[in-house]
Amino acid sequence: MNNNSQSIFIKKDILIRLVEAFFSDDFISNTASIPFKMRPKNAEVPYRCCIYKEREIIKDRIIADLGFSVENLDESERLEDFAKKSLERDKKEETPLTVIDAACKGCVPSRVYVTDLCQGCVARACEKSCKFGAVTIEGGRSYIDGNKCKNCGMCIKSCPYNAIVRLIVPCEQACPVGAISKNSNGIAVIDFEKCITCGKCVAVCPFGAVNEKSQIIDVLQGIKTGKKVVAMFAPAIAGQFPGNIYQLKSAMLKAGFYDVFEVAQGADVTTRNEAKEFTERMKEGKPFMTTSCCAGYNNLIKKHLAEIKTFVSDTKTPLFYIAEIVRKIYPDAITVFISPCVAKRVEVAENENIDYVLNADELGAIFVGRKIEIMEMPEIEYQFNSSKQGRNYGSTGGVSSAVKSLVKDNDVNAVPVIIDGLNKDSVKQLKKYAVDNCCPEGNLIEVMCCEGGCIGGNSTIANQKTAKRIINNLLEKSEDIV
Amino acid sequence: MKNIEVKICSGTTCFVMGSSFLSELYEIIPQKYGDRVTVKPSLCLGQCSNSDKHSKAPYVKIDEEYISEATIEKVLNILDKKVCGNE
Numbered sequence: 001m002n003n004n005s006q007s008i009f010i011k012k013d014i015l016i017r018l019v020e021a022f023f024s025d026d027f028i029s030n031t032a033s034i035p036f037k038m039r040p041k042n043a044e045v046p047y048r049c050c051i052y053k054e055r056e057i058i059k060d061r062i063i064a065d066l067g068f069s070v071e072n073l074d075e076s077e078r079l080e081d082f083a084k085k086s087l088e089r090d091k092k093e094e095t096p097l098t099v100i101d102a103a104c105k106g107c108v109p110s111r112v113y114v115t116d117l118c119q120g121c122v123a124r125a126c127e128k129s130c131k132f133g134a135v136t137i138e139g140g141r142s143y144i145d146g147n148k149c150k151n152c153g154m155c156i157k158s159c160p161y162n163a164i165v166r167l168i169v170p171c172e173q174a175c176p177v178g179a180i181s182k183n184s185n186g187i188a189v190i191d192f193e194k195c196i197t198c199g200k201c202v203a204v205c206p207f208g209a210v211n212e213k214s215q216i217i218d219v220l221q222g223i224k225t226g227k228k229v230v231a232m233f234a235p236a237i238a239g240q241f242p243g244n245i246y247q248l249k250s251a252m253l254k255a256g257f258y259d260v261f262e263v264a265q266g267a268d269v270t271t272r273n274e275a276k277e278f279t280e281r282m283k284e285g286k287p288f289m290t291t292s293c294c295a296g297y298n299n300l301i302k303k304h305l306a307e308i309k310t311f312v313s314d315t316k317t318p319l320f321y322i323a324e325i326v327r328k329i330y331p332d333a334i335t336v337f338i339s340p341c342v343a344k345r346v347e348v349a350e351n352e353n354i355d356y357v358l359n360a361d362e363l364g365a366i367f368v369g370r371k372i373e374i375m376e377m378p379e380i381e382y383q384f385n386s387s388k389q390g391r392n393y394g395s396t397g398g399v400s401s402a403v404k405s406l407v408k409d410n411d412v413n414a415v416p417v418i419i420d421g422l423n424k425d426s427v428k429q430l431k432k433y434a435v436d437n438c439c440p441e442g443n444l445i446e447v448m449c450c451e452g453g454c455i456g457g458n459s460t461i462a463n464q465k466t467a468k469r470i471i472n473n474l475l476e477k478s479e480d481i482v
Numbered sequence: 483m484k485n486i487e488v489k490i491c492s493g494t495t496c497f498v499m500g501s502s503f504l505s506e507l508y509e510i511i512p513q514k515y516g517d518r519v520t521v522k523p524s525l526c527l528g529q530c531s532n533s534d535k536h537s538k539a540p541y542v543k544i545d546e547e548y549i550s551e552a553t554i555e556k557v558l559n560i561l562d563k564k565v566c567g568n569e
Contacts, residue, residue, distance in 0.1 A: 038537075373525070
């Protein structure tokens, strides 16, 4: 997953300006002026056809950051109006993603295409390789009949000149479940009946056209109006900021949060329950069990993979357990989950103990906008200590090794199988395990929607290596789970 | 020859704007330049504090010179020139 592209940089730039506007003396008009500050008169036009389109797309991004859908906008509505509305709403939007149609390039449809490199050679390997009779030679060059072509790619492999290529639409290619496709105008549209909210389209779109609808204003409004806003951050978040988690806590308190919890604490509850459940299931003679903490995977099961439901652990997610604990301690607080993940927005919407979600980059924008230097903050302890295993939940392999460490029954041997990233192939693989009622490679299947685990999440800041290094520093100082 | 000093900003702004992607420099620089160049992380270099300047992050400081919108290639290019004395 690429979280260092220029389009993501621009998204963060806008978020920071929005936070600065929020805490300025005039949020509404300072928000409305962001497109003009970023693309002032006579400024270079770096990406689009003209400065007006650049500003319009920045405006649309701000509307998404204010928490609204960009599809079907009334274009006559001004940015000021959206800023005002964002302060007044008390209900969240239902779907977490929105496509900025003005930003969508309308990529050419995905297909196999013969380029000018074709030499019209004598070998005719392409024609011979095609089982569907789609390739013919016309005018001394190879030609593909789109009506016959099945996109198998055999001609691509056969060409001695590498003259045949597959044109791809990045969002369609990245979507594991075929939920994003182009409408009759060629613009990407998400089918929310199918969408598992994994966020892969957000990360891959080279034009930054798919956006999350942010809840940053709702959280900041809570802080500004003096409400108790309590944060809990995912284990992967520990690797998304400089310094350590104790400095991160004091940075968050300085940003106005009332208290901060590690979701790793909830992960410890998940590990204990899941180890117990795994032992029971194996003793009952079940062929395998899958983990249940990944929100993208849970959405996949619900919408596309009902077959596997009986094999999925009934244990709740780390977020579920920590949110329950936090709600008990602070019944009247606004609770916020700090997430590296787009899919968690769906889980949060279904859990009344959590009110809002902030991404790593949204929290980062708050720190930057409030000029908080994490590395220079004092260290503050947490109310509870989380284990080494719980703090490692965000890396691929972390969940299954945590569960395995607590499976202590002599008759049960946990053999982890890691699904490191959901894509069209791994979805097929999971379906096969379920239909065959058998997993030849092992019995404890850990499913991570994002490659590398949550540290490879689609709403992260740091590259995986750095995130791992920071988290490993923390693990060295943490105690084993008991 | 005088030792060249590279500081990679680990301030909040630079980190949020992508300075973790410069971390390969901690391996590349000693490998490539040996002890002629030292590289270390730094607390906030103070370059981002003026308005709009966050959009020029991440920053790297090479001796007394500040590099904005730093990338691995950009830093190595400057170091190549400095080490060869072709500034």
